[in-house]
Amino acid sequence: xxxxTLAERPGSAAPPSDRASSWVGRALDPVVGILVLAGFFNGxxxxxxxxxxxxxxxxxxVVVPPRAGAAVETAGVEVRRRGGRRWRIALxxxxxxxxxxxxxxxxxWPVTVAILVPGITGLVVASRTRWREAPAERLDPGGAGxxxxxxxxxxxxxxxxxxxxxxxxxxSFDHPTLxxxxxxxxxxxxxxxxxxxxxxxxxxxxxER
Amino acid sequence: xxxxQITILIWAGLAVAMLLLEALSRRRRSRIPxxxxxxxxxxxxxxxxxxxxxxxxxxxxxxxxx
Numbered sequence: 149x150x151x152x153t154l155a156e157r158p159g160s161a162a163p164p165s166d167r168a169s170s171w172v173g174r175a176l177d178p179v180v181g182i183l184v185l186a187g188f189f190n191g192x193x194x195x196x197x198x199x200x201x202x203x204x205x206x207x208x209x210v211v212v213p214p215r216a217g218a219a220v221e222t223a224g225v226e227v228r229r230r231g232g233r234r235w236r237i238a239l240x241x242x243x244x245x246x247x248x249x250x251x252x253x254x255x256x257w258p259v260t261v262a263i264l265v266p267g268i269t270g271l272v273v274a275s276r277t278r279w280r281e282a283p284a285e286r287l288d289p290g291g292a293g294x295x296x297x298x299x300x301x302x303x304x305x306x307x308x309x310x311x312x313x314x315x316x317x318x319x320s321f322d323h324p325t326l327x328x329x330x331x332x333x334x335x336x337x338x339x340x341x342x343x344x345x346x347x348x349x350x351x352x353x354x355x356e357r
Numbered sequence: 358x359x360x361x362q363i364t365i366l367i368w369a370g371l372a373v374a375m376l377l378l379e380a381l382s383r384r385r386r387s388r389i390p391x392x393x394x395x396x397x398x399x400x401x402x403x404x405x406x407x408x409x410x411x412x413x414x415x416x417x418x419x420x421x422x423x
Binding site: 180186249256290329 | 359364365367374375378382387388390392394395396397398400403404405406409410414415416417418419421422
């Protein structure tokens with residue numbers, strides 16, 4: 149079953165809502181504000197590339213109209229069917245990426261480019277994928293609340309440890325943030341290769357959503 | 358127990374909590390959604406998709422690049 153067949157099914161098309169169909173409506177989306185603000189603060193914190201990526205993503209949401217697409221139910225089946233084949237490609241690709249990019253020194257331009265290329269590609273592919281604003285799977289508020297609680301605790305604990313650092317750029321031995329712990333773990337080529345392979349697989353998984 | 362050990366223990370506790378929630382979500386008729394279902398829910402709109410992918414790209418840049 150191809151996408152054209154799916155789109156031709158009666159009632160399968162999910163047109164963009166009124167809010168998403170105009171750029172003014174998209175600009176008022178809170179996600180845009182969060183991305184632009186995060187980009188701004190990254191930029192003034194000495195990370196101009198991080199800032200440009202986040203702010204650029206926010207601007208992209210406003211200027212690029214989403215594509216209407218097939219409804220979730222039918223498209224989901226199609227994505228799952230293709231998913232198995234895609235993962236057989238994703239695994240060796242991610243592994244090759246991890247081994248090559250993991251050989252590059254951290255915090256240098258070569259590794260920055262190595263991450264930006266698949267990262268921006270994934271971002272563009274995900275944003276241009278047929279938009280599926282259809283009734284999503286209903287989540288139990290209590291169950292979802294447990295996840296949100298744990299993720300919130302993680303964010304707050306990261307912030308607490310960050311504030312306990314001697315300075316913004318110097319990690320604390322007594323109160324390590326995730327970044328500080330990561331620095332201690334990713335010291336050689338093998339560990340960098342594993343981390344980058346997992347990062348690439350995570351991106352692939354997200355694009356497949 | 359040192360401050361460092363306590364901090365690392367809390368990090369480990371949070372990681373275990375996430376693994377536990379994921380394991381519980383896979384039980385039959387569980388009311389807890391899987392992490393994947395949660396992410397899918399967040400990505401049901403165009404802006405949500407972009408935000409999640411931008412977050413993923415930011416993680417790659419933050420931990421590895423300039």
